[in-house]
Amino acid sequence: MLKLAVNLSMIFTEVPLLQRFALAKAQGFNTVEIQFPYVHSIDEIATALSQHQLQLCLINVPAGDLMQGGCGLAGVPGCEAEFAAAIEQAIAYASQLQVPTVNILVGKQPEGIAYADCLDTLTQNLRLACDRLAAHNIQPVIEMINGINMPGFLIQRMAQAQDLLTRVQRPNLKLQYDCYHMAMMGEDVIQCFQNNRQHIAHIQFADCPGRHEPDTAELNFTGFFQAIAQSGYTGFVAAEYVPSQISLQSLQWKQRYFPSETM
Template sequence: MPRFAANLSTLYPEQDFPDRFAAASADGFDAVEYLFPYAYAAGELRARLDGHGLRQVLFNAPPGDWEHGERGLAALPGREAELREGVDRALEYAAALGSPRVHLMAGLVAPDADRARHRDTYVANLAYAARQAASAGVDILIEPINTRDIPGYFLNRQADAHAVVQEVGAPNLKVQLDLYHCQIVEGDLTTTLRRDLPSGRVGHLQIAGVPDRHEPDRGELNLRHLCAVIDDLEYDGWIGCEYFPAAGTSEGLDWLRALRTEFPHTSPKDHA
């Protein structure tokens, strides 16, 4: 049951961020995700969502000093207080925006780092975040990311993510499976989907073309096949479109229009 959410951090770069909500709605999306909401008042973003009939399905918790290269705090010893402040802030925005999911980024580690120590920190921070989010009805997500795009990122492989989720043991801690990152790191996407989606530990999917991160039907992925697998597995979550358009965003959505023909239930505004 493929349902696609527009990632407003990457799509519609030809428009200012606040105007991307209208553009996504006009192209038939009924849900959005993006990296960070914190540059805007939550009320302003909620008005954009409501005004264009959109739902918020995902955003990231504060990642540390993003502008200076930080990519999350959850696996960084000594940053626990900042991490907890960020979780609290993210949950405030999640409540205001009606977002049921928040992605908590792990962070960068040096090649010679004590990975066991980082992992212990990661597990403890994720357990804290999941506890805080549970009372708000929010899922905390973790995402394996390829080290070509983000060298040094702590979490890279699906099995490692699932092992952490199982160790923490919180029902609202789940894996964000980005098929773009997964293809680059380990491939075997069909087997991965068939193995992991039925586990209940995957809370969100994302997709982009490989290797250039353009439209998902460009490059080495067989998008039609992957959507058929996802449909066959009766996945009822969202697929975030986190890619960089090769040209104009709307002009590049032929792949989505084709899928709406083949999978009519991907049509917009059909989902409560």
């Protein structure tokens, strides 16, 4: 049985973040993920989780200016100290909130800096991150993000992610697999998952194109969820999409694909 989660940064956004926990619980979710929880204190997030008996399964490491159109931290030469501080902030949140996995956004290639130099910086930063997170028993993951929505992202395709895992040489580094980003880059979503299952520690889903809820576009979610269930994967499978309508009305897929899921 798949372990389902819902992303509170993209779904239930009709209300402020701290009010989204109640909506998730009311819709039958027991597990949530948050991209960047840092706008609230650890105590505020902990209170919301406890009040609604929810588990937080994933957060992102702070990514500098990435979400505002900048290049982020992880692959930018000269930002190593900021990246190291971001890792420590993520560790503080993940440790106290009992978050098992953190996602390290590798960021974009700055103008005027060679890709090879960015990759060297990224490699060293990821080694540091993996070592620090291992000391706290927290799983690090990196994510492939398509270059159409985020031009210049350093790791867009599975082949690039495989090469990066080889470069970093830290066995605890795994992948976050988002079927939307893979589909946008022309990957065979199911085959790519099956071929790389051993490297994947977290899964997210949205339909493609559009990045809306399942069954609004072209992806085969019956086949995708079956492939995950049959693979022996034991991590979380998280809904991370932009609702095409009011969030509560976008959840028809839940009954369709997870009818007996108690979550």
